Amino acid sequence: QVQLVESGGGVVQPGRSLRLSCVASGFSFSSYGMHWVRQASGKGLEWVAVISYDGSNRYYADSAKGRFTISRDNSKNTLYLQMNSLRVEDTAVYYCASSRSGWYGLFDNWGQGALVTVSS
Amino acid sequence: DFQMTQSPSSLSASVGDRVTITCQASQGIQKYLNWYQQKPGKAPKLLIYDASNLETGVPSRFSGSGFGTDFTLTISSLQPEDIATYYCQQYHNLPPTFGQGTKLEIK
Numbered sequence: 001q002v003q004l005v006e007s008g009g010g011v012v013q014p015g016r017s018l019r020l021s022c023v024a025s026g027f028s029f030s031s032y033g034m035h036w037v038r039q040a041s042g043k044g045l046e047w048v049a050v051i052s053y054d055g056s057n058r059y060y061a062d063s064a065k066g067r068f069t070i071s072r073d074n075s076k077n078t079l080y081l082q083m084n085s086l087r088v089e090d091t092a093v094y095y096c097a098s099s100r101s102g103w104y105g106l107f108d109n110w111g112q113g114a115l116v117t118v119s120s
Numbered sequence: 121d122f123q124m125t126q127s128p129s130s131l132s133a134s135v136g137d138r139v140t141i142t143c144q145a146s147q148g149i150q151k152y153l154n155w156y157q158q159k160p161g162k163a164p165k166l167l168i169y170d171a172s173n174l175e176t177g178v179p180s181r182f183s184g185s186g187f188g189t190d191f192t193l194t195i196s197s198l199q200p201e202d203i204a205t206y207y208c209q210q211y212h213n214l215p216p217t218f219g220q221g222t223k224l225e226i227k
Contacts, residue, residue: 101211
């Protein structure tokens with residue numbers, strides 16, 4: 001069955017960097033647009049970034065633009081989110097999600113989430 | 121960005137009740153509206169896509185309707201396992217945007 005497994009979360013100081021990974025299995029990863037969505041504790045869902053099936057196109061939320069980079073390695077069925085210049089307000093659970101609609105975000109499968117805590 | 125407004129923000133109902141949650145888009149989004157269910161400590165789960173299509177494996181007591189700016193999620197007969205927070209989400213345009221959520225509790 002479809003599985004998305006995130007890793008790489010942790011506690012990091014403001015201004016530092018962190019890279020999340022999401023390993024996919026059970027579906028044709030290289031055919032799907034992939035997204036990151038985050039959720040601060042007790043808050044709603046906030047979309048972060050999308051990458052096209054072949055990695056040629058990317059789009060970011062304003063909150064992530066210039067600091068976060070989404071990438072993928074289709075040979076490893078893995079999605080990444082490089083987060084630089086982290087801020088306290090980036091503290092959240094980060095989910096990777098596959099999108100049946102590709103670019104636009106019909107999130108049909110989600111990972112279990114990776115907790116990122118930005119604190120001094 | 122397209123703003124999504126859900127109501128109510130919380131709801132208390134009894135087992136067997138019919139429950140309705142509404143979602144309004146700030147601009148027309150045609151049919152491009154999804155509903156998700158999120159239980160505490162878990163990832164969201166897709167329930168309804170394209171406003172009215174039931175995702176495979178989702179119980180038939182869930183249904184969705186609407187087009188354009190006004191949408192509805194209905195649970196025909198509330199079950200204890202339906203206790204969760206429900207989110208609508210548009211994907212007519214980037215960025216995809218979510219409603220603020222509706223927390224459903226058992227009375």
